[in-house]
Amino acid sequence: MAHGDTVPMPEAQPRRAGGLATLLRTQMRNIAPFLTLIFLTAFFAIASPSFATLDNVGNILTQVSVTGIIAVGLTFVILCAEIDLSIAAIANVTGIAVAFFTLQDSYVNIANLPLPGFAAIMLALALCALLGAVNAFGLTVIGIPSFIMTLAMMQIAAGISAMLVRGQIAYKV
Structure with a gap:
């Protein structure tokens, strides 16, 4: 040119x-x-x-509410380019801990500590918070990658669940 x-x-x-x-x-x-x-x-x-029907819509919303709350929390984890594989196992431990710490009927075949409902819920939430704190400590202080840390926590939480129910299945808790 x-x-x-x-x-x-x-x-x-x-x-x-x-x-x-x-x-x-x-x-x-x-x-x-x-x-x-x-x-x-x-x-x-x-x-x-x-x-x-309105009853069925309410039933569906009740069933998906826990999944929706977990999904909102995981959205922030994914937005930070991280991953949390342990969320379902920790939620499972929390539910089993509530069952473990409450008084159950005689037909339930797992051992438990008979505490009032409020105390059982508080202990279960404290256990959940402790597992989350271990996750946070491993990620932030030690520097373990989130995939590895949450994979390990998933196995730890599954082990705690199995320990609380002594390897048995409790259908009617």
Whole structure:
């Protein structure tokens, strides 16, 4: 190019027409789960008359509430580019600890410490907090990678669960 020549500028792309169809195509990754949920809800409402009742909606929301709370907490962990593999095992230990620390009926085949409900819940939460503190200490002070530390804590929590129920299955706690 000689001095004074201008560089040709690429022409602007013409605006594509199509509106809604183009928007749907470009946003399908975001829209697909929502459309699937709507389709499944409609299918089950037609297949079972008791599905589309307020009692069933309340039951579904009750069942997914714990998972939703855990998912919100794990969102922050993932946003920090970390991972927590021990969350389900620690939640399991917490539930088993509440059962262990409360008075159970005679048909429950695991040994337990008969404490009032409030004290059992507080002890179970303290155990959960202690396991979380061990996780935090390993990650922040010692510097163990989160994958390794939470994998180890998952095994530790599974062992604590098995120890509390003495390797037995308690169905009706």
